[in-house]
Amino acid sequence: MIIDEPLIHFYKKEGFNKENIQAYEVGEKYTAVILRNGNIGVCSNLQTDVTADVFENENIDLTNLSHRIAYNAYLNASFNYENKYESNLDIFDHIDFGKKTNIVMVGYFKPLVKKFVSAGINLHIFDKVEKGNTLSPLDEMNQYLQKASTLILTSTSIFNNTFFGYSKTHPGKLQYLSAWAFIHTSS
Secondary structure: OOOOOHHHHHHHHHOOOHHHEEEEEEOOOEEEEEEOOOOEEEEEOOOOOOOHHHHHOOOOOOOOHHHHHHHHHHHHHHHHHHOOOOOOOOHHHOOOHHHOOOEEEEOOOHHHHHHHHHHOOOOEEEOOOOOOOOEOOHHHHHHHHHHOOEEEEEOHHHHOOOHHHHHHHOOOOEEEOOOOEEEEEOO
């Protein structure tokens, strides 16, 4: 059971040690971290001006979006290599979305949306940054969240600190399926 939002949980459990970092790069679109053991982690900046000061300090301010992005990249470098993934890890192999109704995706994850469209499965997509006719209006998100049988939260919701709020609006079991999405489904 998750009591804290994910980054706070991992900060309390694992901390942050800048001495583990061999190099880092803050780019226009991504922040990358290379650890001394050679592991690499990245996190999308998504129109956020990430500052490198987080890598120069021992303290992470998880109320600061720039620090959240940098810490997310650090965690990705720290833990992504511990998982042994199947060669073809596909969320559609784990959940039969065709049997679900009222599917809501928070954060536009284009490759996954294409799979839903190809399978002829309807879903409601909400995103704070992306625009387009496939997205539902943000002012309708809360009403759709309340009715959702399946909630897909992209990893962006972790670093922008909206994950915990969304997962609380839909009580029940939250299942982590991949590095890209958290899925909540009611039976």
